[in-house]
Amino acid sequence: MTTLEQLSRILVQHYKIDPTGLDPHAPLQQLGIDSLGMVELLFFIEDEFHVHLPSDAPLLPTLADAVVYIDDLIAKQHPESVTLGAIPAQPKAPPLA
C-alpha cells in the first residue's frame, strides 16, 4: 500500500471521507480539516506509519504535501523499511506543482 493509500485510509476511517475522487492536491481544509484538525491528523499519521513527529511538525496544506513529509520521515527514522520495501518510498501522488 502506498503512503497516499494509507493516508486515504485514515481519512476514510476517522473523517468518513469518500475516497473516490480524492484530489491529493486539494487543500485539506476543503475536507474540513483545519489547522487544529491537522494536529489530530498528525497523531493518526504517527500511529499509522510508526514514525515520531517533532513537536514543531509543519502544517501540511494538502495530502500531497503530507505524503512527501511522511516519506521523508520514514526514510530518516526507518531507513531499513525503505530498502526492504515494507513501505514504498516513492509516493504514488502526482508531483507537487
Place this chain on the structure above:
Amino acid sequence: MRRVAVTGIGVVSPLGNSAEQLIANAVAGRSAVRVLEQPWCRRLAAPLAATATFNADEHFDPPRLRMLDRVSQFALVAARDAIDHARLDVGNQDPQRIGVFVGSGMGGSLSNDEGYRTLYQEQSDRIKPFTILTGMTNAAAAWIGTEFHITGPNLTYSTACSSSAVAIGEAWNRLRHGELDVAFAGGAEAPLSFGSLKAWEALHTLATVDAADAATSCKPFSADRSGMVLGEGAAIVVLEEWAHAISRGATIHGELIGYGLVTDVAHITRPSVAGQAAALQAALTAAACIPASIDCINAHATGTLANDAVETAAIKQVFGEHAYHTPISATKAIHGHLLGASGALEFVLCLLSMQRKVLLPTMHLQQPAPDCDLDYVPNCARHDTEVRTILSSSFAFGGTNAVLVARYADPQGFT
C-alpha cells in the same frame, strides 16, 4: 428594570429532543430511566441512568464531530433548536449584545474518562490530541458562541446541580440591567461514564434498582426512595429583552420574573432547611411574589433521603400554610438528574406546563415519607389547571442554591 421574555426553547433530553416530546412524556409520566447494558455495568451496584436518544452523525460532519464531547453535541443541538424556535436571525443582531450562558457540572467528563483509560488502564501514552479541547468545562458554551459568532459574554457556570439555573439567572440579570438584548442560556451534561457513575455510587447517592420495574427506581418524596438516577442532555432557552422580542414579532413562551441565589454553607453536601428556604425566599422577593401567588413548584427533588425531606421543610418554612395548597412536581423521577443541565430542563418543563395548563406528576410515589406531606401531584398529571406563576428550585452540592420564577405569557396576547 427591563423585562425578560423566553422566546425559544431547545432540548435534548431523556424524555425527547423537542419541546413537544418532552412535555408529552412528562405529562404521561413515562420514565426514561433504564438499566444500562455496557460491559462495565456489571461493576456498578445499580447500573441505572436516563439516557437521551441521540445520533450525533445527524447533526455534525465528521471533522467537527471529532472536536465535540457528547456534552457539547447536546448543547449545540439544543442551542440550534432554541434559536430556530425563536426565529431569531442572529446575523441581523449586534453580536456583542448577545451572551452565551451555559451551566455544566462535569463538562467533557466522557473525554476525560477516555483519556484516563488510555493512560492508566491501557498504559499507553497515546492520549488523543483533542482531549483538552473536548474535556474543558467551557467547551459547550464556546462552541455555541463560535457557531453563531456571538461576541458578547461567553460564560460557563459550574455549580454542580444548580449550574444551569444559575446560568439562566445570571443571564436574566444582565438582560434586566440592559447589558444585553439576547442570551442563549441553559445547561448541558453528559455524565454517563463508568468513572462518574462509579464516583456517584461511591458517595452513596444513587438509587437502587427497583426489582419490579427498573424504570421506577427514582422515587422523590416516597417513603422507600433510595437515591437519584443520573441523566444526560441539554436545555437551552433564548432569553430576550421584552421590547426587543416584541419589536421583532417574536412569540413569547413565558417570562422570567425572578431569580434567587443564596449559598448554603452548612455542609459541603448535606442540604439545610435554612439554606434552601433562603433561596426560595430570595426568588420570591426578586419576583415580587408572595407564596400565595405561586401556582406550582418544580422541586429540586432528587429522590435522595437527605434532599426531599429538607426541601419539604424548607417549602413549609417559606410558604407557611400555603405550602399545603401549592402543588409540587418532581420530574427527576422520570428524566433523572441531569446535574448541571437539570435546572434548565426543569425550567423548560415549567414553561411548557404553564402553556399546556397542566400540573406535571411526581411519578413512583405510592407511599409518601412521613416527613414529606405536601401535595406532590402523585402519579397523575392534573389537566385544565391555570398555572400562571411557577417556581423552579435547583439546590447543589457546594451549596449554590438557585431558584427561578417563571410567569405565563399568552403567546398571542402581547403588543
